[in-house]
Amino acid sequence: MRLVLFDCDGTLADSFGLICETMRRCFVSAGLPEPELAATQGIIGLSLDRAIHQLAPTLTLADLPGLVELYRQEFHKIRAEGTFPERLFPGIEPLLRRLALRDDLLLGMVTGKSRRGVRLVVDAHGLEGIFPVVRTADDCPSKPHPAMVLECCAEMGVNPSATIVVGDAVFDMQMARAAGADALGVSWGAQDPATLLASGATTVASTVGDLADRLDAWMARDPEAVPLVSQSV
Numbered sequence: 312m313r314l315v316l317f318d319c320d321g322t323l324a325d326s327f328g329l330i331c332e333t334m335r336r337c338f339v340s341a342g343l344p345e346p347e348l349a350a351t352q353g354i355i356g357l358s359l360d361r362a363i364h365q366l367a368p369t370l371t372l373a374d375l376p377g378l379v380e381l382y383r384q385e386f387h388k389i390r391a392e393g394t395f396p397e398r399l400f401p402g403i404e405p406l407l408r409r410l411a412l413r414d415d416l417l418l419g420m421v422t423g424k425s426r427r428g429v430r431l432v433v434d435a436h437g438l439e440g441i442f443p444v445v446r447t448a449d450d451c452p453s454k455p456h457p458a459m460v461l462e463c464c465a466e467m468g469v470n471p472s473a474t475i476v477v478g479d480a481v482f483d484m485q486m487a488r489a490a491g492a493d494a495l496g497v498s499w500g501a502q503d504p505a506t507l508l509a510s511g512a513t514t515v516a517s518t519v520g521d522l523a524d525r526l527d528a529w530m531a532r533d534p535e536a537v538p539l540v541s542q543s544v
Contacts, residue, residue, distance in 0.1 A: 312415060313530060314469040316460060316492070317442075318478035319422040320355050321500030323403050324432055329386070329395035330355055334366070336389070337382040343367055355501050356423045356480040358453035359383075383425075390431070399436055400499060402519030409523075411441050416530065417467050419444035421459040421476065421486070426450070443467070455485035460492050475529055477522070484511040493529065497522060 320326040331351045338345055346366045354362040359382055360375045370378065389395055411418055420442045422429060426449045433439055444466050446459035464471050476487035479500020487494035488511040496507030496515035504515040516522035 312469055314417045314467055314474040316419045316421045316463055316476045318483045319420055319424055321479035322497055324397045324399055326397045333386045333389055336385040340381055352501050356454055356482045358423050358448035361453045397432055406519055406523050407441050418442050419463045421446050423448050454482035457486055457490035460490035481510040
């Protein structure tokens, strides 16, 4: 049995607009300078407290819980407005459904979202039952700590050497490597292919079709063999 663990924001769902606008409103409401767009995109995938602290390192640890709560309030306001829907990237839904039909493969999600955030995405796109194992910022230390991967592997009874993490951020690749899993980057998210490869990705997919092919190649190889060889992207 193999296990594929997907990041959510920037990998499965196009959440950039929603996250960046929420963070902007959060900082404005708190009387803080607006973070630059590139800086906000660079922290997507981290847990909220770490993300906010990275954007505003002068904040004290005591300040963070209030900012996290403010972010969540702004997030739900924006979702209610419907201005920034979290759409799945084209081709992701059929890929997930095809993979879920395999009897030699399990799917999971490892994300900096909250449990509630994951539920909103799953419900919005009818993905109930696709991910039998999920770890979020409510459950584990922030990426790149390996706990999300290791806990998913333990729950599903799959060795990390038979597991691959699919993500768009440096933190995803580092988390996978720290857990002893393979790391597969996607180029349509937070970081460019060169950055993902330098952070531990063994290969980077440029399209969803390419991702499907690279997952098929990973499934075909011996889990005890050398990692999937990186290809041009």
